[in-house]
Amino acid sequence: MNAQMLETILHRHPKDPSSIIQVMLDIQNELYYLPRDVLNYVSEYLNVPLSRTYNLATFYKAFSLKPKGKYPIAVCTGTACHVQGAIKIMEQIERELHIKEGETTPDKKFSVESVRCLGCCGLAPVVTVGKNLHGRIPTSKVSKILKQYE
Numbered sequence: 504m505n506a507q508m509l510e511t512i513l514h515r516h517p518k519d520p521s522s523i524i525q526v527m528l529d530i531q532n533e534l535y536y537l538p539r540d541v542l543n544y545v546s547e548y549l550n551v552p553l554s555r556t557y558n559l560a561t562f563y564k565a566f567s568l569k570p571k572g573k574y575p576i577a578v579c580t581g582t583a584c585h586v587q588g589a590i591k592i593m594e595q596i597e598r599e600l601h602i603k604e605g606e607t608t609p610d611k612k613f614s615v616e617s618v619r620c621l622g623c624c625g626l627a628p629v630v631t632v633g634k635n636l637h638g639r640i641p642t643s644k645v646s647k648i649l650k651q652y653e
């Protein structure tokens with residue numbers, strides 16, 4: 504993150520410890536993750552103990568300390584989805600994007616991870632891409648779904 508972008512984000516919010524979550528959300532929205540050097544700077548700037556900042560970064564699912572794609576893909580591998588072929592879906596996504604689970608594409612467009620039960624087992628197998636949920640997807644539709652985000 505360049506200094507100007509960070510300054511713009513910091514000036515959107517009061518220079519007060521209570522702004523920490525909002526600032527972190529803005530950084531996450533820009534970069535799709537929270538770089539450690541940026542978190543260190545923000546902690547000091549807002550006078551928030553570094554331990555608190557990292558606790559927030561690891562507690563809330565909206566935050567990631569590892570680079571994520573603009574469209575994070577979550578493949579449900581809970582029991583119902585597993586039975587309906589979630590592993591094959593994951594393998595197909597990995598083949599399409601040329602990355603492995605836990606990785607991000609070089610253009611930072613997609614990242615992929617597995618999650619446990621998204622709470623809609625009736626739609627198994629389920630995959631989310633960003634905020635969108637795709638249910639009952641056959642392996643053959645993976646490519647078409649990913650193309651929607653290009």
Ligand code: FES
Nearest residue numbers: 579581584621624
């Ligand atoms: S197991 Fe996949 S949504 Fe429940």
